[in-house]
Amino acid sequence: MSRFVLIIPFGALSLMLAACSSFPWLTKEEPAATSAPTAKNRCLLESEDCPPRKMTITELIAGLKHEIARGEAVYTPAELQKLENKLRDYEVMYDRLMYGNDD
Template identity: 35%
Template sequence: MKRMALTVAAAIFMLSSVPAFAEMTQGQKDECLLASKNCTAQVDDIYKRMHKLDKEIKKGNRVYTPAELQKLRDKLQETQDMLKDMELGGGN
């Protein structure tokens, strides 16, 4: 009887922790964009990079510190400048 109760309690505990784990992974920082970490086999074109940076910036203070948000904004501006430079033909 005790074994059955412990098994049921363990199952309930495991099932209740799954949503918490899912919430944690959804709100995680994109370390690849922020600090060039965990970028295994991740190559983006310039438009995809700008979209990802904008998406991360929109997460705001609930995920990033103000310093990290500024770093993301700077990277977005740098990427936009790079695109503009490429469109104008390399700054001739």
């Protein structure tokens, strides 16, 4: 009987943990600082406050596209132009690495 009583709470606990990981909306998480609508991604914009792990070129391209899509609600026109220039440079670099294009 005592063995049965111990198994049920652990089974219920494992089901609750599985439910939380399967349904992320069940857990309340605070949004990251960069996900705020007005927060600028200083790592992509000015190479400041970057995480210790370096991003891959595909992550850089995706991040730049995301930040450019946020538009003038977050960035000034000069900053958007800077991000677009970086995106173009990384896309050229990616093409050269992947396809050997020298455009």
